Amino acid sequence: MRYEAPTTTKDAVALLHKAKGNAFVLAGGTDLLVRMKSDLVEADVLIDIKRIPSMQTITSTGGAFRIGSSVCGAEMGENKALVKAWPGVVEAANLIGSDQIQGRCTMAGNLCNASPAADSVPALVAARAKVVIVGPKGRRTLPVEKVVTGPGTTSLKKGEIVESISLPKSQAKSADAYLRFIPRTEMDIAVCSAGVNLTIGARGVIKKARVVLGAVAPTVVVVPAAARAMVGSKLDEATLAKVAKACEAACSPIDDKRGTIEFRTEVAGVMAKRAAKIAYQRAGGK
Amino acid sequence: MSGIHVSTTINGDAVEYVCRPGEVLLDVLRDRLGLTGAKEGCGTGDCGACSVTLDGRLVCSCLVLGAEAEGREVNTVEGLADGNTLHPLQTNFIKHAALQCGICTPGFLVASKVLLDRNPNPTETEIRYALAGNLCRCTGYDKIVRAVQSSAKQLAKDATKMKAKAERKKNKSKTKKKRA
Numbered sequence: 004m005r006y007e008a009p010t011t012t013k014d015a016v017a018l019l020h021k022a023k024g025n026a027f028v029l030a031g032g033t034d035l036l037v038r039m040k041s042d043l044v045e046a047d048v049l050i051d052i053k054r055i056p057s058m059q060t061i062t063s064t065g066g067a068f069r070i071g072s073s074v075c076g077a078e079m080g081e082n083k084a085l086v087k088a089w090p091g092v093v094e095a096a097n098l099i100g101s102d103q104i105q106g107r108c109t110m111a112g113n114l115c116n117a118s119p120a121a122d123s124v125p126a127l128v129a130a131r132a133k134v135v136i137v138g139p140k141g142r143r144t145l146p147v148e149k150v151v152t153g154p155g156t157t158s159l160k161k162g163e164i165v166e167s168i169s170l171p172k173s174q175a176k177s178a179d180a181y182l183r184f185i186p187r188t189e190m191d192i193a194v195c196s197a198g199v200n201l202t203i204g205a206r207g208v209i210k211k212a213r214v215v216l217g218a219v220a221p222t223v224v225v226v227p228a229a230a231r232a233m234v235g236s237k238l239d240e241a242t243l244a245k246v247a248k249a250c251e252a253a254c255s256p257i258d259d260k261r262g263t264i265e266f267r268t269e270v271a272g273v274m275a276k277r278a279a280k281i282a283y284q285r286a287g288g289k
Numbered sequence: 290m291s292g293i294h295v296s297t298t299i300n301g302d303a304v305e306y307v308c309r310p311g312e313v314l315l316d317v318l319r320d321r322l323g324l325t326g327a328k329e330g331c332g333t334g335d336c337g338a339c340s341v342t343l344d345g346r347l348v349c350s351c352l353v354l355g356a357e358a359e360g361r362e363v364n365t366v367e368g369l370a371d372g373n374t375l376h377p378l379q380t381n382f383i384k385h386a387a388l389q390c391g392i393c394t395p396g397f398l399v400a401s402k403v404l405l406d407r408n409p410n411p412t413e414t415e416i417r418y419a420l421a422g423n424l425c426r427c428t429g430y431d432k433i434v435r436a437v438q439s440s441a442k443q444l445a446k447d448a449t450k451m452k453a454k455a456e457r458k459k460n461k462s463k464t465k466k467k468r469a
Contacts, residue, residue: 006293006310006356029354036352037333039311049310051357077346101422102400103337106346107353189421190335 008051012058012137012166015050020139020162022048028164029053030073031107033100034116050164058166061085066172069135072111072165077102079110089170090285091179091198091278095126098183101190111165117151120193124151125217126181128225129198132170138163153221177202178285182278183217184270186261193218194262197250197274199282201233207288209233214246214279219254219271226253229275238283246279247272297358299324300368308355315339317355318365326366326395330424337423340396341365347403349422366395369402377447378402378440387436389427397423401437409448410441 009015019026024047027035038044052058058071061082068085076096079085086093099108099122113123114134124147132147139162147168150157159165183196196217204210214229228249236242256267292307299322308317318324318341327350330336334349341350342364343357350365369376378401381387388394397420404411404419411419416437417430425433 004310006354008356008359032352032354033334036313036354040332046311049354051354053357075346100334101337102347102403102419103340103349103422104334104352106343106348189418 004046005048006051007048008054010054010056012055012164015052015055015164016137016139016162018048018050019164022050024048026050028115030109030112030115031075031104032112033104033108034112034118052164068170070110070168070170072167073109075106076100076108076110077105080105085170088173089126089130089179091181091200091282092123092126092130092132092170095181095198096123098122098181110168114147114150114168115157115159115165117153117155117157118192119154119221119223120196120218121151122181122183122193122196122217125196125198125215125223126179127168127170127198128223129181129200129213129215130170130179131200131213132168134165135167135169136163137166142166144169148223148225151222174202176204176286177211178282178287180278180281180285182274182281184262184274192261195219195254195256195267195271195274197271197278199275199278201279201282201286203283203286203288207237207283209236209238209283209288212279214250214275216250216253216271216275219256219267224253224255226250226275228252233279237288238279243276243279247276250275293356295356295359297361297363299363300365306355310354310356312355313351314341314343314353314355314358314363315350317358318350318363321355324365324367327399328392328395330392330396335424336393337396337400337420338393340399340423342399342403345403347400347422364399366398369398376402377443378405378437381436381440381443382433385432385436385439387428387432393423393425397425397433401440404437405441405444409445411437413438 026048027046029049029051053073058073060071062069079093080097110123113121127147134145179200181198183193185191198215201212202210212230212233214226216224229246232245250272251268254268296305306321328338330338332351334352339350344361
């Protein structure tokens with residue numbers, strides 16, 4: 004195996020594109036190194052992207068954020084402006100693992116690892132994040148929901164690397180929230196989860212909403228019906244019941260050691276309701 | 290398989306080593322450098338027994354490649370004591386019997402140090418969350434939490450004493466100057 008630590012995106016792309024055998028991008032390594040140690044993957048080349056300056060920073064331009072691919076979760080949590088603008092995205096990223104894992108794990112890695120239970124992805128999709136991908140043919144930008152195509156698979160082509168993830172400017176009277184269900188307090192993988200992003204108008208009536216579920220289908224699920232149910236409401240009980248129902252209808256989960264189909268379906272609705280309430284309150288609704 | 294030459298800083302000392310590309314930092318520390326404080330529990334980032342800091346950030350050294358330490362600063366449990374003087378965390382872990390078999394202890398000490406550096410007066414909940422990435426299978430967490438709480442108190446006391454001492458020294462030199 005070879006280890007490479009390029010210092011530019013261009014070099015990283017060239018290395019990845021020209022690599023013979025199995026080449027992997029090493030961001031935080033908290034998934035990749037575990038898979039390598041468990042003999043689930045055999046790497047011929049590792050391309051460490053933590054020496055590429057443009058991938059190491061969080062930058063803010065006119066209220067929009069660009070998060071480099073090798074920025075770790077802990078660093079996101081330490082960025083006050085980012086936490087203020089996108090509390091749901093940051094809380095989702097910060098739910099991944101312990102402090103030790105937070106010192107390494109990245110959102111880009113969480114995305115490209117393509118687990119249906121990835122915590123940051125529903126929140127990113129709810130926030131309408133975009134992903135900047137660089138490859139041998141240049142740069143392209145994709146909505147975040149177009150990256151993961153199924154468990155463990157992405158739409159990235161050979162030689163392509165996620166360079167950064169962009170979050171739009173957070174609108175006035177808007178907020179996001181993310182919640183997941185796990186059978187204990189911390190340090191677990193989502194049984195099901197929900198990300199909600201909403202904007203309220205005069206007198207606290209919801210003007211815009213986006214509801215996204217995680218771990219209840221091969222990829223995250225956007226639930227427009229749940230968002231439609233919220234718009235025009237102040238999240239009264241009847242609305243929340245409709246939101247839950249719409250979410251349940253959108254679920255197509257699997258049975259596994261973490262949860263049954265029935266459990267995941269029901270709890271996904273509950274997570275969506277609770278995340279909506281948190282987002283609503285954060286946006287200034289009462 | 291070619292070796293990778295790495296120059297890094299460990300516990301303040303410049304260190305050089307050659308490692309295999311896939312070799313993790315934990316193995317470099319233990320097998321190449323004789324720093325056997327960090328332990329391998331799970332090897333997959335779940336137990337925290339291998340905790341060290343990399344450029345000040347708490348990480349599992351089992352999930353860092355040795356090659357990644359190039360030009361970085363690594364701190365391990367070996368750097369905690371000041372010569373023969375144990376760090377307050379170490380003395381309090383002993384005082385509160387916060388260890389039995391000791392495998393998890395180096396990781397708990399390193400993680401607790403990072404916590405107290407960042408948050409000198411943590412609540413019990415904050416301590417438990419900060420140490421959630423460290424597993425202990427024999428002592429139980431209560432004694433560990435109490436050891437960290439006592440350390441926080443002691444460190445705060447020491448800091449106040451140091452400040453008072455510095456203040457006295459300052460005043461003394463002022464009086465001296467006045468007399469002069």
